[in-house]
Amino acid sequence: MEHDTSSNADCRERILEAAGEIFADCGFRGATVRKICERAKVNVAAINYYFGGKEKLYAEVLRHWHDFATKKYPLLFGVREDAPVDEQLRGFIRSFLFRLLDKGKPAWFGKLMMREMTEPTRSFERLVKEIVRPRDRILASIVQKMVGTSVSEEEIRLCCASIIGQCLYYYNAMYVVTRLYHQDVSKPDEIERIAEHIMQFSLKGLEHNSKHDEDRTKKETESRTSF
Template sequence: MGEEESRGRDTRERLLDAAGEIFAQRGFRAATVREISRRAGANVAAVNYYFGDKERLYAAVVKYTFSKAVEKYPPTLGLENSSSPVERLKAFIRSFLFRILDEGRPAWHGQLMMQEVAQPTAALDQLVDEAIRPLSNRLMGIVRDLLGADSNDEKVRLCTMSIIGQCVYFGHARSVITRLFSQTFGPVEIEHLADHVTCFSFAAMKGISSTGNPVSMG
C-alpha cells in the first residue's frame, strides 16, 4: 500500500470513528458534517470525498460498527462445521453476547446500534440484507438441526427469535440490570450468561413437541 493510499485509509477511518461518536451522542439529525470533520481532524470536504454525503456516511458508520464486532467475535468462534448443533448454538450465543456487551469496545458502538434498532433509518435495511440476515439464517440452521428436520418454518423462526430476544435483552436493559442485581458484564460474566442462555434455549427446544406445543412436564 502506497503512502498516499495509507493516508487516505487513515482519514476515512478517523471520519468513521468521529462520526460514530457524534451520531451516537446526538443522533443523525443533530450531527453535523462540520463537527464530525473537526473531531476527525479532517477537512469538511473529506466527508463528501470519501462518502458522498451525511446519509451515506451514517450508513457506512453503521456497517463499519457491525463489521468490526463480527470480525472480533465471529459467529462460529472458530468451530468446525462438523461440531454438534449444541456446540454451534453456544458459539453463536457467546459471540452475540460479546458483540453486545464487550466493555473493551468503544461505548458508542453499542449505543449507535441500539439507537438504530430503536429508531431505524434506511441504513438498517442495507445492514439487514448484507449482514444480519446471513447471521439469522445461520442461527435458524442450528435451531432446525436441534428441533429436527420435520420442524416447520414457523417453529424454527419462533425459536430463533426467542434466542435472539434473550441476548438482545441484556444490551437493551443493561442499565436496569446493573441497578437491580448489581450485575457486571466482564468476560467471566458474559461467559456465564452464554452458558445460561444456551442451556435455557436447548431445554426449551427439547420441550417442544412436533405440534409446536410444550411437552407435558407432569
C-alpha cells in the same frame, strides 16, 4: 485525485473512528457533524468533503465497523460448521453477546444495528438483506437440527426469537440492569456467564418442542408458510 473509497487514510480514518463512537452512542439523528468533527479533530467541512454528507458517512461507518466486528467475533465464535450443534449454538450465542456487550470499538457495530432495528434509517433495507437475514438463516438451521424436522417453520422462528431476545435484553436493558443490580454486563467474565445461562435455558426450551411436536401440529398448520 479520487476521494472515493480509499485515499487520505489519516483524516478519513479519524472521522470513521470518531463517527463510529458518536453514532453508536447517540444514534444517527442524535449525532451531530460538529460533535464528530470535534472528536476527530477535523474541520466541520471535512465530512462533506470526504464522504459527501452525514448520511453517506453513516453508511460508510456501518460498512467499516461491520467488517471490524466480523473479524473480531466471527458468527460462530470460531466453532467449525461440522461441530456438534450444541457447540454451534453456544458459539452463536457467545458471538452475538460479545458483539453487543464488549467494550469500545467491537460493540459499535452492534449498537448501530440495534438502533437500526428500533428506528430504521435509509440503510435498514440493506442491513436486513445482507446481515440480519443470513444470520437468521444460520440460527434457524442450527435450531432446526436441534429440534428435528417435524417442527413447523413458525415454531422454529419463535424459538430463534426466544434465543435472540434473551441476548438482546442485556444490551437493551443495560441501564436498568446496571441500576437494579449494580452488575457490569460488559466484563468478559460476566458475558461468558450470561452466555452459558442463555445456552442452558434455551437448550431446555428447545428440547420441549422436539418432544411435543405431534400434539401441536394441528394448531399450527393453518399458518404454516414454508418456502
